[in-house]
Amino acid sequence: MKRIAKKIIKLNFQEINLLPKWTIRKMVFVAILIAISVSFVIVVVQIIPLAVIPSFKFSFIGLPIKITGFIFGPIIGLFVGLISDLLSILFIPPAGYHPLYTLATALNGFIPGIFGLYFTQVLRTAFSSKYKIQRITQKISILGIKYNAAKLNYDYKLADKYAIKIIKLDNKKIYIKENETFNALKNINLIVSVIVLCFVFGIVVTLVHLTPQNILDRSFISNKKILLVLMSLGIVSMVLFIIFSRFKLKSKFFLTIAPIISFSAVLELVNVPILSYADLLSIGGGDKNNIYIWVTQHILLSPIKIWFNVFVVFFSYSIVYKLINKNEALSYK
Numbered sequence: 001m002k003r004i005a006k007k008i009i010k011l012n013f014q015e016i017n018l019l020p021k022w023t024i025r026k027m028v029f030v031a032i033l034i035a036i037s038v039s040f041v042i043v044v045v046q047i048i049p050l051a052v053i054p055s056f057k058f059s060f061i062g063l064p065i066k067i068t069g070f071i072f073g074p075i076i077g078l079f080v081g082l083i084s085d086l087l088s089i090l091f092i093p094p095a096g097y098h099p100l101y102t103l104a105t106a107l108n109g110f111i112p113g114i115f116g117l118y119f120t121q122v123l124r125t126a127f128s129s130k131y132k133i134q135r136i137t138q139k140i141s142i143l144g145i146k147y148n149a150a151k152l153n154y155d156y157k158l159a160d161k162y163a164i165k166i167i168k169l170d171n172k173k174i175y176i177k178e179n180e181t182f183n184a185l186k187n188i189n190l191i192v193s194v195i196v197l198c199f200v201f202g203i204v205v206t207l208v209h210l211t212p213q214n215i216l217d218r219s220f221i222s223n224k225k226i227l228l229v230l231m232s233l234g235i236v237s238m239v240l241f242i243i244f245s246r247f248k249l250k251s252k253f254f255l256t257i258a259p260i261i262s263f264s265a266v267l268e269l270v271n272v273p274i275l276s277y278a279d280l281l282s283i284g285g286g287d288k289n290n291i292y293i294w295v296t297q298h299i300l301l302s303p304i305k306i307w308f309n310v311f312v313v314f315f316s317y318s319i320v321y322k323l324i325n326k327n328e329a330l331s332y333k
Helices: 002-013 024-047 054-072 074-091 099-126 129-152 156-178 183-210 224-248 251-282 288-324
Strands: none
Touching (some): 024 074, 054 074, 054 099, 054 251, 099 183, 099 251, 129 156, 183 251, 251 288
């Protein structure tokens, strides 16, 4: 039975890889997204010279990278983030640079890739009707073997018991085929997303609570309660929105936006300290006692950045994903 269970998992999850099946179309789109990331920065800097500051540039270069990671997985996302940032430096030398900016940009591709892999592949496979039917079929096969063994041993009472179980499982399989819905998948997406957001919220509360007051006194916002409200505003609004969208949005929209919301919250949690520390070292003089000056600078814009990223990534993904997967026949063997 253990061998059969392993076989089921292998059959259903064998196509889930950190590196997806490579096609000509996907190669071209990865190159295009790198070009978009770099050219977007170049254009924005011409319009808004302030974007030459690395932390501002980061806000613009990150959008195509997030989409790349979400679609192609964490490895490609990491690669695109790294290459895009290095190429942008060649064309637009930043006003102060630190390798942490490149790290943050690379994570902009890696983290969405992890969430994309988990939500759009692992969860969709585990909660798909095909997977459920295969598991039921395997159970029926096992019960069939036990049924035949019971009959050979003239244990008709036990054989009847197995026969009833087989009939119930067969009826269940028919029901799943005829009544396939996305409710289970939507529910697990909701649960996982809320858990992720609550985890992020918990970390934010803990960090604010543990921060000494004398360090906060050096920042723009010295009141812990106000700081906590600002830091958690985006996360709380995300929790409310994702609960609302579970019941109001169409399945395909909800199943796309749930992972985007989740990775946006995690990215903000990761990016704020990295970018703040990079700002401190590159343009802030390096005095670590002033770290919260740079942290609060990013926190003030966090809710706006989070929601802007969510909707831009969502609508961009909806378009790009269809184009990438339009013709899977063009592939290298």
